[in-house]
Amino acid sequence: MALSTVRNLIPHSSSVLRSGFAGAAGRLVCPSSEHDIVTVVKRRYFIGAGAAAGAGTWAGWSQSWAARFIRGRVEELGREIPAAPHRPSPATWNDNAITLAWLGHATVLINFYGLRILTDPVLFRRIGVDLGVGSLGPLRLVQCALPGDDLPEIDVVLVSHAHFDHLDTPSLGVVRGKPVAVMAMSTADLLPRRGYSAVHELAWGQSQTVTTPHGDLSVRAIEVKHWGARIRRDSWRGYSGFVLEREGRKLLIGGDTALTDSFKHHRTLGPFEAAVMPIGAYDPWIWNHCTPEHAVTMADAAGARLFVPVHHQSFELSREPFMEPIERAQEALLQERGRLAIHQIGETAVIA
Numbered sequence: 001m002a003l004s005t006v007r008n009l010i011p012h013s014s015s016v017l018r019s020g021f022a023g024a025a026g027r028l029v030c031p032s033s034e035h036d037i038v039t040v041v042k043r044r045y046f047i048g049a050g051a052a053a054g055a056g057t058w059a060g061w062s063q064s065w066a067a068r069f070i071r072g073r074v075e076e077l078g079r080e081i082p083a084a085p086h087r088p089s090p091a092t093w094n095d096n097a098i099t100l101a102w103l104g105h106a107t108v109l110i111n112f113y114g115l116r117i118l119t120d121p122v123l124f125r126r127i128g129v130d131l132g133v134g135s136l137g138p139l140r141l142v143q144c145a146l147p148g149d150d151l152p153e154i155d156v157v158l159v160s161h162a163h164f165d166h167l168d169t170p171s172l173g174v175v176r177g178k179p180v181a182v183m184a185m186s187t188a189d190l191l192p193r194r195g196y197s198a199v200h201e202l203a204w205g206q207s208q209t210v211t212t213p214h215g216d217l218s219v220r221a222i223e224v225k226h227w228g229a230r231i232r233r234d235s236w237r238g239y240s241g242f243v244l245e246r247e248g249r250k251l252l253i254g255g256d257t258a259l260t261d262s263f264k265h266h267r268t269l270g271p272f273e274a275a276v277m278p279i280g281a282y283d284p285w286i287w288n289h290c291t292p293e294h295a296v297t298m299a300d301a302a303g304a305r306l307f308v309p310v311h312h313q314s315f316e317l318s319r320e321p322f323m324e325p326i327e328r329a330q331e332a333l334l335q336e337r338g339r340l341a342i343h344q345i346g347e348t349a350v351i352a
């Protein structure tokens with residue numbers, strides 16, 4: 001699919017919640033772009049200006065993206081967001097180990113031998129265009145497992161690409177500490193002004209040794225199969241996964257990816273203690289998002305010991321039922337259950 005024709009993933013509809021979490025088949029709104037959302041806002045003004053009856057009919061029946069977006073936001077009004085099933089306690093983590101906690105969506109808090117890393121921070125109730133007083137976009141299905149105030153000071157923030165569910169400007173603005181930001185190519189212009197001690201953009205194959213008060217971390221950007229445009233026309237933006245190395249041990253962060261052979265080549269960068277892999281948003285977006293089985297195949301190709309699934313159960317981005325990605329991941333790892341390190345939002349995995 002040509003980059004210019006692909007839209008970013010911004011979901012709509014709360015059908016998952018209406019149906020209860022188990023087995024709900026979410027309806028997908030075509031992923032939006034910032035341009036689309038601004039258009040929706042303008043349309044809302046138009047509605048308020050006196051065309052409410054006609055526009056209401058339009059929003060109720062139209063299958064256009066804008067109509068479905070509005071219906072989705074309206075359906076979310078008043079919806080309560082359940083707490084995450086687990087709450088990590090990073091203050092108790094051992095600085096002589098590797099500890100990972102899934103906070104929701106693609107956000108993972110990692111203590112890598114005392115150095116604290118946060119991947120694709122998305123901490124608030126909504127994702128989408130930052131209006132300054134909140135974001136205009138989908139509501140979470142489950143609360144973030146650790147609100148920003150409860151996060152420890154972060155040494156390194158990783159941003160895999162500029163899609164709204166990965167590069168959330170309000171969240172990037174409240175990460176505690178003075179972290180170094182390591183980002184995909186041509187995305188640093190979106191970083192909010194705040195106390196980042198350094199900002200690095202990495203192209204595939206580029207490495208950077210990041211120096212922090214808690215020591216050094218080697219970060220390498222790796223090829224994945226996805227796309228980078230945040231709005232329709234900024235297809236120059238990059239997207240990547242990352243390989244992290246410290247004290248001779250390595251982690252693979254898959255970012256957002258469809259099935260690709262490139263993980264076979266990433267094997268030469270290992271061995272990896274764990275691969276953090278996306279497993280959701282594949283129906284119908286299979287050309288940009290892998291299935292759980294694909295994710296396991298790629299983690300196997302890279303030679304990762306543990307499998308940490310992310311990118312599911314947090315926002316309604318696609319049609320697959322809420323529980324399907326993790327159930328399929330469990331099935332794919334049935335013969336190696338010990339490799340599936342995290343099942344639910346807020347769970348913690350320790351690699352001694």
Ligand SMILES: [Zn+2]
Nearest residue numbers: 161163226256
């Ligand atoms: Zn993406």
Ligand SMILES: [Zn+2]
Nearest residue numbers: 163165166256
């Ligand atoms: Zn995503």
